[in-house]
Amino acid sequence: MECIVHFEVHHLHEIKELRGLIFLEEGQTPSEIDFLxxxxxxGYKLRLEDKENLVFxxxxxxxxxxxxxxxxxxxGEKSYKEDKELRSLLGNLLPGESRPL
Incomplete structure (x- = not known):
């Protein structure tokens, strides 16, 4: 199974968003060794600094x-991630309660 890793590289004046690929057995999640x-x-030589937030x-x-x-x-599995900005925008555009015209 393929696992696409979306990550940020923090440079002095910018943050670059990149992707990597890890091949795993079905149902397995990446380990520290897989990431490293x-x-x-x-080309990145790293160590895991924060295991909970996956910061290297x-x-x-x-x-x-x-x-x-x-x-x-x-x-590749379906997952839901709430878009807070979209929710806020829709909350401001749609009426809060129904009322007769």
Whole structure:
């Protein structure tokens, strides 16, 4: 099964959004080793700084980025993620209660 990893690379003056790919057995989730291997194949030498938020930091001094943060994983399965901005917009456009005309 393929797992697309959506992540951010935090540079000094910008954040770049990139994607990587991890191959897994069916029903498996990526491990720390899976992430580190994927990043190393992409040229990033990292260590896991924050396991809960999947934040990685460079191990090489002088790297031109401060951290990499995994934003989401896409395994092709349907998932729901609430869009708070869309909900707010719709809440302001649609009437709050029905009333007769």
């Amino acid at each position: 291997t994927m990043f190393e194949e992409m 930091t460079p191990v090489e001094p002088g790297a031109n980025y401060s951290k990499i943060r995994v934003k989401r994983l896409d395994t």
